[in-house]
Amino acid sequence: xxxxxxxxxxxxxxxxxxxxxxxxxxxxxxxxxxxxxxxxxxxxxxxxxxxxxxxxxxxxxxxxxxxxxxxxxxxxxxxxxxxxxxxxxxxxxxxxxxxxxxxxxxxxxxxxxxxxxxxxxxxxxxxxxxxxxxxxxxxxxxxxxxxxxxxxxxxxxxxxxxxxxxxxxxxxxxxxxxxxxxxxxxxxxxxxxxxxxxxxxxxxxxxxxxxxxxxxxxxxxxxxxxxxxxxxxxxxxxxxxxxxxxxxxxxxxxxxxxxxxxxxxxxxxxxxxxxxxxxxxxxxxxxxxxxxxxxxxxxxxxxxxxxxxxxxxxxxxxxxxxxxxxxxxxxxxxxxxxxxxxxxxxxxxxxxxxxxxxxxxxxxxxxxxxxxxxxxxxxxxxxxxxxxxxxxxxxxxxxxxxxxxxxxxxxxxxxxxxxxx
Numbered sequence: 001x002x003x004x005x006x007x008x009x010x011x012x013x014x015x016x017x018x019x020x021x022x023x024x025x026x027x028x029x030x031x032x033x034x035x036x037x038x039x040x041x042x043x044x045x046x047x048x049x050x051x052x053x054x055x056x057x058x059x060x061x062x063x064x065x066x067x068x069x070x071x072x073x074x075x076x077x078x079x080x081x082x083x084x085x086x087x088x089x090x091x092x093x094x095x096x097x098x099x100x101x102x103x104x105x106x107x108x109x110x111x112x113x114x115x116x117x118x119x120x121x122x123x124x125x126x127x128x129x130x131x132x133x134x135x136x137x138x139x140x141x142x143x144x145x146x147x148x149x150x151x152x153x154x155x156x157x158x159x160x161x162x163x164x165x166x167x168x169x170x171x172x173x174x175x176x177x178x179x180x181x182x183x184x185x186x187x188x189x190x191x192x193x194x195x196x197x198x199x200x201x202x203x204x205x206x207x208x209x210x211x212x213x214x215x216x217x218x219x220x221x222x223x224x225x226x227x228x229x230x231x232x233x234x235x236x237x238x239x240x241x242x243x244x245x246x247x248x249x250x251x252x253x254x255x256x257x258x259x260x261x262x263x264x265x266x267x268x269x270x271x272x273x274x275x276x277x278x279x280x281x282x283x284x285x286x287x288x289x290x291x292x293x294x295x296x297x298x299x300x301x302x303x304x305x306x307x308x309x310x311x312x313x314x315x316x317x318x319x320x321x322x323x324x325x326x327x328x329x330x331x332x333x334x335x336x337x338x339x340x341x342x343x344x345x346x347x348x349x350x351x352x353x354x355x356x357x358x359x360x361x362x363x364x365x366x367x368x369x370x371x372x373x374x375x376x377x378x379x380x381x382x383x384x385x386x387x388x389x390x391x392x393x394x395x396x397x398x399x400x401x402x403x404x405x406x407x408x409x410x411x412x413x414x415x416x417x418x419x420x421x
Contacts, residue, residue: 044085044313048140049306053087057303059113062101064290065094065246066269067116067165069323076319082310088303096245097202105130105295112295113304119154119289120204122161123362131293133159138305141312149329152289153361161291162308165326167264167347168357169205169286172248176276177258185213185282187259189232194239198251198260201243203375204360206233208286209261218286218358221367230374237378252277263288264346265326281346287357289329 061079071077079090095101098121104110105125117125125131136142142162149163173182177196188197188209200206208218210229220226241257249266251257253273267279292311294304310316317333327347328334334342342348363371 045140049085049310050087052303052306055087057087057300058089058091059300059303059307060091060093060111061114061307062093062095062104062110062112063114063116065096066249066266067094067290067324067326069319073323075323076316078311078316078320081316082307085310086303086306088300088306090307098204099202108297111297111299113298113300114307115293115295116164116290117161117293118360119152119291120360120362122291122293123154125293125295126155126160127362130296131160132296132298132301134162134294134308135302135305138302139309139312141309144312144314144317144330144332146329146331149289153359154289155291161293162312163329164290164292164311165265165321165324166287166289166329167326168281168349169208169261169288170264170267170346171259171261171280171282172252172267172270173259173278173280174252174255174257174274174276175278177255181278182259182280184280185209188261189213189236189239191239193258195241196258197236197239197241198248198257199236199240199243200261201245203371205261205286206243206375206378207371208358208360210236212282212284212286212358219361219363221363223370226367226371226374230378233378243379263326265324268325268347279346283356285357287354287359289359290326 069075069078071080079092082088083090095104098118101115101117102121102124105112105115115131122131139162142158145163149166151158152163155161171182171185171188173187175181178187178193187193188199200209207226207229210232211218211220211225213232214225214228216222216225216229242251244251244260248257248260248262249270252260252270255274255276264279264281267277271277292308294301294308298304311320312330314330314332314336317328317330318336321328321330321333322337322341325341325347328337334348345353
């Protein structure tokens with residue numbers, strides 16, 4: 001039996017121990033919170049970012065799907081953070097392809113303040129005066145862009161564009177479904193994977209793969225080489241389950257398809273969901289650069305430049321790169337990435353791994369139109385379909401005409417009392 005005094009002593013000792021534990025834990029918790037806040041607190045130039053506060057400004061931002069941090073996984077909601085900081089409302093919408101964005105811009109149906117075209121499309125938009133020069137006094141964070149990304153071929157003096165992300169086209173495959181490792185682009189034409197292959201739904205990327213397979217430049221303007229590439233794409237068509245862009249995520253993550261070409265950063269996003277996915281990057285693959293630009297008919301150029309500057313805040317650029325898993329050209333942002341990401345050679349490869357890669361350049365208008373025609377032909381009904389459908393349609397039409405003619409004749413005969421004239 002425990003004496004009451006002993007109980008009091010035990011209670012007192014327990015209270016002291018609990019207080020001690022709390023006193024020990026509290027500093028650790030506070031330190032952790034401080035570290036978290038320190039890591040995530042943004043040191044912005046408040047004076048610069050407050051210029052439009054209370055002025056009811058809005059900007060229309062037109063970007064690729066899944067191409068900015070949305071606040072998931074503990075990272076920043078980029079647009080919300082920008083709105084909170086500047087008081088500028090962001091109207092955000094997506095496109096799937098450069099060509100789709102170009103067509104929308106060309107139609108003049110909508111006005112945008114910020115767009116994210118790829119390298120060759122930047123050239124085309126400059127050539128057609130569809131984007132305007134930037135005022136770098138309003139984009140001081142341009143200083144963080146790495147030297148190797150400055151003055152690119154698609155915009156030789158960076159007059160019109162600020163690099164946003166870059167990467168390489170890769171072949172993503174499901175090792176469990178394929179049964180082995182992939183080491184050749186030819187696997188995209190392997191009959192063994194019929195109806196399990198996905199293919200780009202945009203002409204430039206699709207033709208690039210066919211031209212790579214043939215050993216030609218992805219920027220060729222040679223009509224015969226382009227026609228050969230179209231034939232190669234037609235040969236592949238019976239094997240293709242679907243031509244896709246963002247739909248690739250659901251299909252590859254859900255084991256609905258086994259192999260597909262796409263962009264390296266997206267592979268890492270899919271792999272988080274489906275660990276059976278692997279990647280192969282051909283040596284001579286397409287290296288791409290996506291940039292941020294302001295269309296010529298933008299309504300709020302200075303606010304758009306402020307948005308571009310915000311995208312280049314090191315922590316903002318780092319969170320965007322980490323969220324979408326593309327490679328950042330922002331040197332300060334790269335320093336903020338986890339070692340695992342920064343040291344990944346598929347995302348940040350050594351220079352020697354890039355010597356055989358090919359970057360897109362803008363093709364002539366004549367070649368663009370020719371490729372569009374070839375691509376339409378590739379996606380249209382195939383010859384075998386036309387071989388039996390068209391004759392069947394002609395026969396059916398003849399039968400219908402003859403049947404109607406006989407019926408009319410019989411009605412006339414009935415109307416005349418059944419007597420033949």
